[in-house]
Amino acid sequence: MNWSRKMPKSVCVLLLGTALLSCSDQKEIQITGTVRNLNGGMIVYQQSIAGMMNTKTIDTLQIQSDGTFTLTLPVEDYERVNFILYGKAVLGSVISKGGKIQLDVDATAQEPLAIQGVDEKAVAVSRLLNRLNADVWDLRARRGDRWQIAKDTVATSVAQKLKDDAVSLESQLAGLDEDLQEKARQDIRMQLLLAFQNQTMGAFYQASEATRQNWFVELDQMTAFCIPDNPNSTFSPAFYDVVSNEIGIRYYMRQESIPEGVEKGIGLMYYGFEHRLQGKAQEAAMAQLFLEDQERQMNDPKMPVYAERFLQLYPETSWQPLVQEAMEKNRAFNHTRIPEDLHFPDVSQAKTFQDIIAPYKGKVIFMDIWATWCGPCRDSFAFVKPLQEYAQEKDIVLLYLSIDNPEAEEKWKKMAAHYDLKGEHIRIQEAFKQEIYDTFGSNGALYIPHCVIIGKDGKIRQKVAASPEKMEELKKQLEEAIK
Numbered sequence: 001m002n003w004s005r006k007m008p009k010s011v012c013v014l015l016l017g018t019a020l021l022s023c024s025d026q027k028e029i030q031i032t033g034t035v036r037n038l039n040g041g042m043i044v045y046q047q048s049i050a051g052m053m054n055t056k057t058i059d060t061l062q063i064q065s066d067g068t069f070t071l072t073l074p075v076e077d078y079e080r081v082n083f084i085l086y087g088k089a090v091l092g093s094v095i096s097k098g099g100k101i102q103l104d105v106d107a108t109a110q111e112p113l114a115i116q117g118v119d120e121k122a123v124a125v126s127r128l129l130n131r132l133n134a135d136v137w138d139l140r141a142r143r144g145d146r147w148q149i150a151k152d153t154v155a156t157s158v159a160q161k162l163k164d165d166a167v168s169l170e171s172q173l174a175g176l177d178e179d180l181q182e183k184a185r186q187d188i189r190m191q192l193l194l195a196f197q198n199q200t201m202g203a204f205y206q207a208s209e210a211t212r213q214n215w216f217v218e219l220d221q222m223t224a225f226c227i228p229d230n231p232n233s234t235f236s237p238a239f240y241d242v243v244s245n246e247i248g249i250r251y252y253m254r255q256e257s258i259p260e261g262v263e264k265g266i267g268l269m270y271y272g273f274e275h276r277l278q279g280k281a282q283e284a285a286m287a288q289l290f291l292e293d294q295e296r297q298m299n300d301p302k303m304p305v306y307a308e309r310f311l312q313l314y315p316e317t318s319w320q321p322l323v324q325e326a327m328e329k330n331r332a333f334n335h336t337r338i339p340e341d342l343h344f345p346d347v348s349q350a351k352t353f354q355d356i357i358a359p360y361k362g363k364v365i366f367m368d369i370w371a372t373w374c375g376p377c378r379d380s381f382a383f384v385k386p387l388q389e390y391a392q393e394k395d396i397v398l399l400y401l402s403i404d405n406p407e408a409e410e411k412w413k414k415m416a417a418h419y420d421l422k423g424e425h426i427r428i429q430e431a432f433k434q435e436i437y438d439t440f441g442s443n444g445a446l447y448i449p450h451c452v453i454i455g456k457d458g459k460i461r462q463k464v465a466a467s468p469e470k471m472e473e474l475k476k477q478l479e480e481a482i483k
Contacts, residue, residue, distance in 0.1 A: 038107050044060050049287070054291065055240055079097070082237070103115055129188070133191060155217070200216070362456050370450075387474070398424065451467050
């Protein structure tokens with residue numbers, strides 16, 4: 001969650017299945033296998049770093065023309081590799097201390113990963129962790145409620161249901177070696193703590209002050225029960241969400257005093273990790289803070305300063321290459337120069353939507369409503385080149401309307417340049433903000449990216465136009481507007 005402000009955004013959800021494999025003393029994992037029934041899809045994977053799950057970096061699985069692949073990864077501990085059919089479905093994951101693994105993937109099968117050498121206990125634990133992870137995501141997305149806690153307003157009742165579930169699930173871990181058993185146990189507890197945090201945040205916005213305090217007291221006890229600071233907690237894909245939520249709840253909901261000299265945002269998050277975590281938990285949380293900067297393309301100019309502090313604190317960290325790469329991208333973004341073919345007209349005096357499009361009357365306008373914090377918006381910019389060529393040929397105005405807040409002014413301009421968004425750029429102003437939301441939104445919410453086509457007469461021709469990803473459909477809509 002972004003604790004600096006609350007705003008609508010698109011969310012991508014990953015539910016991580018798990019397959020537990022026998023291990024060896026080898027210092028690498030070599031996974032070979034075949035892939036079937038992708039139907040034009042792409043498989044990506046996430047991997048742990050020295051036993052600490054990295055949920056902020058996604059790599060593409062390189063599949064040969066005959067459908068085979070080989071993936072070799074370093075090993076320092078039990079490592080976890082999550083496989084995802086990008087944008088469509090979660091396939092599962094592999095946990096191992098090393099060795100050669102055969103992995104056959106059928107994207108349409110009920111159990112997409114067929115892994116050789118897994119005993120019955122490993123399969124059972126795999127399914128257990130998979131179900132729990134899916135159940136927690138369903139709760140957070142309001143798609144399901146296995147514990148019957150979504151409408152339970154009593155904090156002690158919710159906590160007890162989750163604790164009882166933890167005890168029940170952990171009883172099924174018998175037979176695993178001690179190291180893996182502890183990692184699976186902490187994964188269970190991180191997932192259930194994330195569920196309790198979710199309910200606490202929901203109660204905060206609906207309950208009385210007295211009820212809020214009851215939830216906070218119970219949250220402290222639940223946190224003590226689940227122990228995020230346990231080094232094995234870092235093995236859980238829920239770990240980073242748990243520890244970042246904890247900082248947000250502490251300072252933005254419970255209103256604890258922010259230490260003098262600590263700025264909100266990145267500064268407060270780093271301070272929280274620095275003073276509330278230690279050892280492996282601190283290392284994993286801090287590292288993913290920098291990787292999140294690139295995953296979400298926040299490009300906070302202060303990030304490299306904190307990254308240097310982190311690398312001094314953990315000079316031998318296995319996260320170093322990823323952190324350094326992320327900070328190189330951060331610095332490159334913040335040194336971006338604004339080219340002349342990006343225009344930022346002054347709209348400070350504009351009062352209505354018609355005021356901002358009036359200068360382009362007589363031309364068809366393609367308008368893209370976006371924001372710097374919107375991941376799907378940024379993804380869509382990969383498809384702008386054909387649109388730019390077509391717009392130049394047909395004398396169509398490309399108008400990018402950002403709904404960013406005023407404090408994002410500099411970042412907004414740099415991001416427009418970073419993606420080479422040739423055209424007209426306007427940031428929403430308070431005078432016409434409500435009109436934009438009312439005209440292009442629904443029930444007070446504006447979902448972005450949102451594309452619009454405006455005719456030569458200034459009238460809206462397509463209130464919800466095709467996006468640049470669907471260029472052929474968009475061309476037809478633009479041609480109709482040109483006529």
